[in-house]
Amino acid sequence: MRTRFAPSPTGYLHIGGVRTALFNWLFARHHGGQFILRIDDTDQQRHVEQTLRPILDGFRWLGLDWDEGPDVGGPHGPYFQSDKLPRYQAAVNALLTCGAAYKDYARPEELEFERQEAQQRKESFRYSRRWMATSPEDESRFAAEGRAAVVRLKMPREGNLVITDQIRGEVQFAWAGEPDTVIQRADGTCLYHLASVVDDYDMQISHVIRAEEHLSNTPRQIFIAQRLGYPLPCYAHVPYVAEPGSKNKLSKRKLSQYLKQKDFADLMRRGERIAERMHWATSPETFNPVVVDFYRQIGYGTDALINYLLLLGWSWDDRTEYFSRQEMITRFSLDRVNNSPASFDPQKLSAFQDHYSQLLTVEQKFDLVLPYLQGAAMVASPPTPSELQLTRQIVQAAGDRISIAGDILDYQDFFVADDQLLYEADDVEKRLVKATDAQELLRRFRTQLERADDFSAESLELLLKKFVQEEGIKIGQIIHALRVAVTGKSVGFGMFEILQILGKERSLARMDRILGQLALRQTC
RNA sequence: GGCCCCGUCGUCUAGCCCGGUCUAGGACACCGGCCUUUCACGCCGAUAACACGGGUUCAAAUCCCGUCGGGGUCACCA
Numbered sequence: 001m002r003t004r005f006a007p008s009p010t011g012y013l014h015i016g017g018v019r020t021a022l023f024n025w026l027f028a029r030h031h032g033g034q035f036i037l038r039i040d041d042t043d044q045q046r047h048v049e050q051t052l053r054p055i056l057d058g059f060r061w062l063g064l065d066w067d068e069g070p071d072v073g074g075p076h077g078p079y080f081q082s083d084k085l086p087r088y089q090a091a092v093n094a095l096l097t098c099g100a101a102y103k104d105y106a107r108p109e110e111l112e113f114e115r116q117e118a119q120q121r122k123e124s125f126r127y128s129r130r131w132m133a134t135s136p137e138d139e140s141r142f143a144a145e146g147r148a149a150v151v152r153l154k155m156p157r158e159g160n161l162v163i164t165d166q167i168r169g170e171v172q173f174a175w176a177g178e179p180d181t182v183i184q185r186a187d188g189t190c191l192y193h194l195a196s197v198v199d200d201y202d203m204q205i206s207h208v209i210r211a212e213e214h215l216s217n218t219p220r221q222i223f224i225a226q227r228l229g230y231p232l233p234c235y236a237h238v239p240y241v242a243e244p245g246s247k248n249k250l251s252k253r254k255l256s257q258y259l260k261q262k263d264f265a266d267l268m269r270r271g272e273r274i275a276e277r278m279h280w281a282t283s284p285e286t287f288n289p290v291v292v293d294f295y296r297q298i299g300y301g302t303d304a305l306i307n308y309l310l311l312l313g314w315s316w317d318d319r320t321e322y323f324s325r326q327e328m329i330t331r332f333s334l335d336r337v338n339n340s341p342a343s344f345d346p347q348k349l350s351a352f353q354d355h356y357s358q359l360l361t362v363e364q365k366f367d368l369v370l371p372y373l374q375g376a377a378m379v380a381s382p383p384t385p386s387e388l389q390l391t392r393q394i395v396q397a398a399g400d401r402i403s404i405a406g407d408i409l410d411y412q413d414f415f416v417a418d419d420q421l422l423y424e425a426d427d428v429e430k431r432l433v434k435a436t437d438a439q440e441l442l443r444r445f446r447t448q449l450e451r452a453d454d455f456s457a458e459s460l461e462l463l464l465k466k467f468v469q470e471e472g473i474k475i476g477q478i479i480h481a482l483r484v485a486v487t488g489k490s491v492g493f494g495m496f497e498i499l500q501i502l503g504k505e506r507s508l509a510r511m512d513r514i515l516g517q518l519a520l521r522q523t524c
Numbered sequence: 525g526g527c528c529c530c531g532u533c534g535u536c537u538a539g540c541c542c543g544g545u546c547u548a549g550g551a552c553a554c555c556g557g558c559c560u561u562u563c564a565c566g567c568c569g570a571u572a573a574c575a576c577g578g579g580u581u582c583a584a585a586u587c588c589c590g591u592c593g594g595g596g597u598c599a600c601c602a
Contacts (some may be wrong), residue, residue: 008602040602108600124526124598150600168529177527177598185600192602216528216597237529240596245535247594263535263553311536311551318538319550338537340530341595348536348552358565400565464561479561491563 001033002206005066006196008040009051012285013058013292015344016211016241016250019309023238024209025064026310026332036203037069042081042195058292062302063325068203076203081195084202088190091198091228092151092183100227101183103149105142106131127152127180148186153193153220155180161219166207166236166334173219181220197221201230209236209334212341213249236334239313242343250344252290264289267346271298274406277376289346299368299405304353312342322355350403357403362396369395369408378415390414390501397497413487414501418509427490431480432518438481439518441471445478446511455504457496464496486510 003024007017028035037059041048056070068074078084095101110131118125133139133149142149156175163171183194200208215237225232240249244261258264267289275282280297288294295305310328311321314337323331357365370391373379379387394411395402402408413421432438445467452463468475479495486507487498499507 006602010602043601111600119525122525152600171528173528179598182600187600189600191600196602211596212529213596214602217602239530242595247530249596308536313536315537317550321551342536345535345552351552354565398564401563403564475561483562489562493563495561 001028001031002036002204003028003033003209004036004038004200004203004205006038006040006199007055008043009048009055011051011054012252012288013055014250014252015290015292015309018058018062018064018292019241019312020209020211020238021059021064022062022306022309023314023332023334023337024207026328027207027209027334028067029329030332033206034067035065036074036076036205037066037079038199038203039070039080039082040192040195042190042192048080048082054286054293058296061296062292062306081199084195084199085188085190087202088184088195088198089188091194092190095153095183095224095227096151098227100154100223101151102129102154103133103139104129104131104152104180104182105133105139105145105147105149107147124177125179126176129180150182150186151184152180152182153223155220155223161222163218163222163235165215166209166234167337167339168215168237171215175219178219178223183224193217193221194224197224197228197230200233201225201228205233207236207334208233209238212237212239236337238337239339239341241312242341244343244345246343247341249341250290252284252288255284255288255290258289263346267350270404270406274298274372274409277378277409277412278372278406279376299372299407300349300353301356301404303356304349307356308349308352312344313338354400354403358400362392365402365405366392366395368405369402372406372408373415376409376412378409378412387415393497393501397493397501399493401493413489418506419513421488421510421513423484423488423514424490427484427488428514428518431484431490432514435477435481437473437477439515441473441478442481442485442511442515444471445482446508446515449499449504449511450508452504455500457494457500460496460499482511485514 005017005021005024007013007021025035027033037056039048039052041052052070059066066072068076069079073079081088092101096103104127106127111127114128115125131142131147132152132154133142139149155178159175161173161175163173165171181193182191184190199205218235218237222232242248243250243254243258244264259268271287271289271294272282275287275297280287285291286293287297292305306325306328307321307323310323310332314332316323316331316336360368370379370383373387373391374381374383379391383391391408394414395408398408398411401410416422432442445464448463448467449460452460464475464478468478480490483492483495483498484490486502492498502510
């Protein structure tokens with residue numbers, strides 16, 4: 001079993017493309033076959049290297065390894081269409097010779113005229129073949145008129161074709177409805193349909209697993225293969241990935257429209273918050289939730305992404321949600337691929353990420369998070385031992401709150417100098433100003449803290465409990481005020497962990513600073 | 525418009541091929557509650573779907589026909 005994914009070098013990896021690639025990869029791995037990467041660059045100019053790199057990097061990041069293709073080579077190369085021009089030329093000649101294709105000398109405007117005429121009559125367009133050359137005499141006559149020739153498929157105009165699709169079952173087409181597709185341009189370069197069929201044959205692809213939009217291209221490709229005497233691969237057309245909340249195909253260019261949807265907007269905002277702290281120059285070309293690299297950049301894990309994508313259109317049973325790589329390989333089959341489009345749901349992706357990130361140890365998370373702190377210049381590069389320790393403690397205390405690696409940047413307050421800490425005005429108002437006795441209680445508790453020689457979370461908790469008891473107050477009367485005093489806001493992780501992380505000196509400094517400011521405010 | 529595909533909770537889906545066990549199951553989200561020093565996690569609970577209409581049948585989400593709706597594709601793009 002041999003499958004392939006044939007991206008064109010566009011500079012980015014589309015989320016739907018990855019899903020298709022994943023299915024190809026899984027299918028090949030399941031059957032112990034090969035997964036081939038081939039570059040569809042018939043239409044590309046020179047910068048292939050530049051636009052291909054991000055795609056290959058994306059595959060590597062995701063762990064979708066290819067057995068043959070760019071960087072790794074293989075016995076059925078070349079794996080770049082741009083390197084196979086003579087090969088395609090030979091195929092075109094063969095098609096011409098056997099009468100499956102013809103040279104067409106129509107000018108674009110003449111074709112356009114026919115097309116419009118058909119539209120006016122509300123008929124489907126079918127080329128008249130008026131400028132089809134049927135003899136060398138025709139060719140020289142047309143050429144004398146200054147016409148250039150393209151090569152078109154000479155499609156049958158009667159009969160039907162039944163395709164047995166592995167996912168959709170039997171699909172019937174009438175040959176008469178198939179257009180005389182151009183397979184070679186006037187300048188001699190070849191087009192996708194031809195190249196694709198020739199490549200699939202050369203690379204001995206057994207299963208063509210691709211997006212649904214190619215279903216209607218299949219008849220003409222089968223026609224080419226048949227007339228060239230190639231054995232037909234099995235076809236499987238997977239439904240495309242749809243926009244959140246609709247059945248339209250997900251498209252990178254429609255980002256601004258998706259942003260009107262809350263979940264998508266939230267995801268984007270989360271990304272932008274990270275990008276901002278990292279000082280990234282972002283553009284919708286690469287920093288876009290439709291593009292896979294977006295997730296790598298902000299710190300998603302590949303386990304979550306792959307698992308989510310797997311379930312977008314495929315299922316094993318009525319309840320299994322989590323699959324290891326090995327489990328997916330073992331269980332994957334085409335017949336459990338769904339046949340209706342599935343819309344992309346950022347929230348569900350997040351839920352998978354939450355799950356997989358909870359499986360990580362503190363040390364693993366620590367490693368993931370560190371580059372972000374360095375990138376945001378919140379720690380030095382390389383980090384000092386005390387910064388490393390601080391980070392480790394934060395990761396530990398944050399627990400589930402850090403889901404994607406970039407989430408660490410939300411804990412900037414621990415890294416900022418004590419006299420630079422920003423306070424949420426509303427929180428200060430509510431917990432330190434309006435709350436009666438809050439400031440006084442803080443002052444009194446401060447002296448206790450100062451005397452404490454054990455600043456561990458456990459002993460701090462005992463200390464506060466004792467204080468609360470002695471004062472005859474409820475813990476809520478002081479703890480919120482304390483939190484705002486040392487972190488600047490009213491939400492965060494466990495109070496005693498916060499104090500432990502900051503340590504005595506910093507905790508006191510922060511308390512003193514805000515208490516001083518508030519005292520000053522009162523006298524004014 | 526032609527051709528093709530698709531149609532189960534808001535979303536991802538199980539069930540459909542081989543009709544009864546489906547008063548339609550799971551997950552995410554949402555809502556409510558519990559836990560609790562806040563947030564998050566966790567736990568418990570609730571709401572929520574067979575597009576519609578005809579058949580066939582003792583019985584239809586499941587089979588047949590039609591309608592409607594959504595989408596894909598109709599390039600000298602891939």
